[in-house]
Amino acid sequence: MGAELEQLEIIADYINTHDRRMRYEGDPGVEILEGVNDLRSWLLEYGFIHDLDSVTEVDLTLARELRSSLRAAIPYNPHDPKDDDFQTLNRIAGQFRFFYRFGEMSDVMESVEEQGKGGLARLLILVFRLRENNLWSRLRVCTAADCQWVFVDRSRPGTGKWCSMKACGNRAKNKTYRERAKSMG
Numbered sequence: 001m002g003a004e005l006e007q008l009e010i011i012a013d014y015i016n017t018h019d020r021r022m023r024y025e026g027d028p029g030v031e032i033l034e035g036v037n038d039l040r041s042w043l044l045e046y047g048f049i050h051d052l053d054s055v056t057e058v059d060l061t062l063a064r065e066l067r068s069s070l071r072a073a074i075p076y077n078p079h080d081p082k083d084d085d086f087q088t089l090n091r092i093a094g095q096f097r098f099f100y101r102f103g104e105m106s107d108v109m110e111s112v113e114e115q116g117k118g119g120l121a122r123l124l125i126l127v128f129r130l131r132e133n134n135l136w137s138r139l140r141v142c143t144a145a146d147c148q149w150v151f152v153d154r155s156r157p158g159t160g161k162w163c164s165m166k167a168c169g170n171r172a173k174n175k176t177y178r179e180r181a182k183s184m185g
C-alpha cells in the first residue's frame with residue numbers, strides 16, 4: 001500500500017497548489033498555478049507531460065476546475081459544498097477522451113488527449129486507479145478552517161482529522177479547552 005499512498009500524495013500535492021492555509025485574517029491563500037508555466041512545471045515534475053509538450057490557457061482553466069472539483073470530492077471535507085453524485089467532477093472528466101489498450105502482461109488505460117490536456121488526462125487516470133484500489137478515502141483535508149491542507153492519512157484506522165496533530169490538532173484542542181473554560185466562567 002505504501003507505493004500507492006505515494007501516488008495519492010501526488011493528488012494531494014496537486015490540490016494543494018491552491019494553498020488555503022491562512023497566514024492572516026481574510027487571507028485568500030496562495031495560488032501556485034498562477035500561469036501556464038506553473039502548470040507546465042507541475043505536470044512535468046510528476047511526469048504527466050513530456051519536455052516538448054505545451055500547456056495553454058485553456059488547459060490552465062481546466063486544471064483549476066479539475067482541482068477544485070477534486071477537492072470537493074475529498075471524503076469528509078467540511079469546507080466545500082459537497083459535489084452531489086460527482087456532477088461537477090463528471091462534467092469535467094467528460095471533457096477528456098481515453099482509450100483502453102490490451103497488453104500481454106497487463107492492460108492499460110491511456111489518454112487520447114495530447115500536450116497539456118493529455119497531462120491532466122493522465123492525472124485523472126491516476127485518480128481512477130486510486131479510487132479503484134479503494135485508496136481515495138485516505139485522502140483528507142485538515143478540518144481546521146484556517147488550514148484546509150490536503151494530506152494523505154497514513155494512520156492505521158484512517159480517520160485523521162488534522163494535517164498535523166502537533167500543529168492543527170493541538171490548536172483545535174486548545175480552542176475547545178478555552179471555549180469550555182470561558183463558558184464555565
Ligand SMILES: [Zn+2]
Pocket residue numbers: 142143144147148149162163164168
Ligand atoms: Zn492543518
